[in-house]
Amino acid sequence: MGHWQQALGILIDEPIISIYLPRTGQARPFRLLGQHVSAIRTQRQSLLLELSGKDALICPNHPEQIWQIEPREPAGKSLAAAARLNIITLRHTATLLHGPEIVLADRASALQAAPDISNLHFERTSAWHSVQSQPDLPISVAIQQQQIAAGIGNIYRSEALFLAGIDPRTPVAQTSQAQWDEFWDIALLEHPQLAQLITAPALSDQHGSQRWVYQRHSQPCRRCQTPVEMVRLGALQQPTYFCPTCQAPPTSLTAAPPISLFTPHYQQRSA
Numbered sequence: 001m002g003h004w005q006q007a008l009g010i011l012i013d014e015p016i017i018s019i020y021l022p023r024t025g026q027a028r029p030f031r032l033l034g035q036h037v038s039a040i041r042t043q044r045q046s047l048l049l050e051l052s053g054k055d056a057l058i059c060p061n062h063p064e065q066i067w068q069i070e071p072r073e074p075a076g077k078s079l080a081a082a083a084r085l086n087i088i089t090l091r092h093t094a095t096l097l098h099g100p101e102i103v104l105a106d107r108a109s110a111l112q113a114a115p116d117i118s119n120l121h122f123e124r125t126s127a128w129h130s131v132q133s134q135p136d137l138p139i140s141v142a143i144q145q146q147q148i149a150a151g152i153g154n155i156y157r158s159e160a161l162f163l164a165g166i167d168p169r170t171p172v173a174q175t176s177q178a179q180w181d182e183f184w185d186i187a188l189l190e191h192p193q194l195a196q197l198i199t200a201p202a203l204s205d206q207h208g209s210q211r212w213v214y215q216r217h218s219q220p221c222r223r224c225q226t227p228v229e230m231v232r233l234g235a236l237q238q239p240t241y242f243c244p245t246c247q248a249p250p251t252s253l254t255a256a257p258p259i260s261l262f263t264p265h266y267q268q269r270s271a
Contacts, residue, residue: 004047004067011037011069014089016051021085021102029104031055036089048110056110057085062099069094100154101238124184131172139175140168141234143183158214158241160187167249168231168240174250213241221246 019032032055039050049057059065065084073093079086085096096102131142144157161168164183166175212222217230221243230241 005040005042007067007069008037008040008047008049008094010092011087011089011094012040013038014091016087016089018088019086020079020083021104022079022083029055037087043110050107050110054107056105056107058103058105058110059085059096060100060103065099066097067094068097124181128177128180135171135173137172138168138233139166139170139172140231140240142172144234144238154238154240155211155214156187159212161240162213162242162247165247167244167247168242169233170250213243216241 013036015034015036016032020028031053032051035051035053035055037049038052041048041050043058046061047059049059051057070093072088072091079095080097082097083095084099085094085102087094131137134142140157140161144154158168160183163186164179166179166183213228216228218227220226221228224243224245226243226245228241229244230239232239
């Protein structure tokens with residue numbers, strides 16, 4: 001991340017004239033226009049772009065992500081499908097390709113020290129007590145909040161929830177502490193800073209993927225052959241993949257599927 005931190009330094013103090021955050025609930029946050037990047041920091045597993053107002057952009061680290069930084073292009077240039085962030089200043093264009101979705105956060109909150117899961121002494125019990133203040137929050141959203149724990153991404157969230165047998169839509173209030181602990185046992189074991197990913201199934205798809213559910217929407221579950229589903233939850237509508245059979249939903253979820261679930265299979269099954 002240090003290389004990108006240095007390269008992005010040319011954006012500092014240049015007014016933002018356009019910004020695009022695809023795959024989030026705020027694709028074009030107009031309040032950011034006219035602000036400038038005031039500082040760029042590495043914070044645990046993320047690159048943090050502090051803005052001159054009250055906002056910050058949190059860019060989780062990912063081995064496949066690439067920043068394209070070049071002189072400002074004429075308006076109208078199309079973005080690649082893999083774009084996660086596009087910032088245009090008076091002189092430059094910076095585009096982040098691949099990796100997890102960007103988080104637009106309050107700067108003061110982003111700068112607060114969140115527990116880092118790459119720390120072997122990550123205190124999951126304290127994190128558990130923190131999420132109890134939001135009992136209706138889906139567990140998949142709760143575990144990815146930066147103030148709860150830094151360093152968990154979409155891949156590990158989907159994979160660890162699958163291996164723990166937890167439906168991602170389960171409200172915090174219907175999640176036991178034992179399930180919470182089991183999730184973190186798996187997530188910490190998988191985390192690249194702690195150990196090699198060892199939970200991959202023996203089978204792989206045509207692209208060599210070794211994932212259980214991540215980005216396998218509509219494909220058969222590797223355990224039970226039920227089609228894998230995808231749900232978008234939370235303000236940022238980040239995708240989580242799951243098996244509706246291996247990750248049985250709580251009774252309260254089977255009566256009325258959430259409108260954010262884009263899987264006809266589930267809707268038909270629950271009708």
